[in-house]
Amino acid sequence: MESPRVTILCGHYGCGKTNLALNLALEAAAAGGPVALVDLDVVNPYFRSCEYRGLLEQNGVRLIAPVFAGTTLDTPTLPPEIYSIFSPQTGRVFVDAGGDDAGATALGGLSRQLEEAGCQMLYVVNRFRALTQTPEEAASLLKEVEAASRLRAAGVVNNSHLGVETTWAHVEAAEEFGRRTAERLGLPLLYSTVPDFAAKSPLPQGFRRVRRYVRFAWEEE
């Protein structure tokens, strides 16, 4: 089944949406065709996809970010350019929504056009993220996100990780959390991610390797 042209990533802030969005957009660009990444976070000025403009543009991904993103002006403003994502010529689009229901609010005003353009909203969860560690907690947050975004999630991505300390054991142990969260929501679990440095080879079915693009200023290359 071909996935819809527009993929929206939503979830608790800090679950790893930005890193996943970077991975998906860069993979799609490597596969060919035009790709755009939309940084729709109008809530948080730190650790967001627009900080990776250089990496994205070098690899053929167009970045669409809020007007004042990356400056220190703390103003929630969407760029007019956002409307280009509804044109099929833009190609594959990945939307990195802001965290929680507050961050998802920016989707609400675009929900009708997003649905017409053909979109899937993926709910990203992380077993190790404080406050959404149980399937019950993770499931209840999605209801708030759906209400704010006026969109329904099409599937769950289990992005369970513990930052640089992630091991295969962590990822494997969190698999059940992903499955139970999806079950509770009545949604398919699309896949579980594993950071490349923690991946085992060959990777069992249902897992997807991701690179760690979101890093700290002091991390050595």
Add this chain to the structure above:
Amino acid sequence: MKVLMKGNEALAEAAIRAGCRHFFGYPITPQTELAAYMSKRMPKVGGTYLQAESEISAINMVLGAASAGVRAMTSSSSPGISLKSEGISYMAGSDLPALIINVQRGGPGLGGIQPSQADYWQATKATGHGDFQILVFAPSTVQEMVDLVSDAFDAADRWRMPAMILADGMLGQMMEPVALPEEGRAQLVEKPWAAAGHGGKRPHNVINSLYLTPDKLEELVAARYFRYDQVKRQEQRAETYLCEDAELILVAYGASARVARSAVNQARERGRKVGLIRPITLWPFPADCLQEAAKTAKAFLSVEMSMGQMVDDVKLAIDCKAPVHFYGRTGGMIPTPAGVLEEIERLV
């Protein structure tokens, strides 16, 4: 089990686990998640979360709660701390323990919302008017934010003085794995001085910072400074890294220390004899550790996200026995390991 937490959330959860049940605050970037987290958690543990009408109200609510002997805290970012400074001075003048968190952003004025360490002087020299000091702790990881919240509450109670966690926007916003202490393990001390009701069994306890008789006020301030001398002897904390044979020692705290550590590792790979001293307490400043290092080191390099506010403290700590150089960025810019390495290469 470890969990992933944002620095701001970790500070809040650590405070709850340290027995704090009274939080008074006012939102400001990049600290807001702390207050937001408290607003969700405090009602669940039977505590009080109150968003005050201003920073000034919030700090005075902390003063009131601390007077009653409970663990109370507030948090803000740079401009908000300036507003709280009057209340902090009143608390110091009333010998009240409490925790104040500053998730620093660029200044002066409204400045910016990116990370900064430009409130070093404010925290260590002049958090408000009058002769006084507060305890200042400088975490450099999210785990250390958790650990130091509990230590800061304990030290504040031990010495009956306000304590501050001096963090920055990077530490507040970044996500790292943390192990949290178990709930209900906090060591809460008796506070016979607290104004929490005498039940007709003892004279009134009075919490006050107004003393109109000069000799009485001088006596109180002198007694406080006698206590500060003990604090200086007992509470200094620093971490040393690769200092044994180091000819050049970097001095950096908080997020800057992580950048400096990366630069030290890279310099070591090139065979440079470089080390790092990371102050964990900024007041009292870890002078003993620096004096020890000055016996062998040929030079020091202070690395900061400010225009060099810590340089004088390093010079004083080592009695100017070696040159103290400076490398820093300000206004919300974060030094890079490459930038620090370049400065190291220039100096060795």
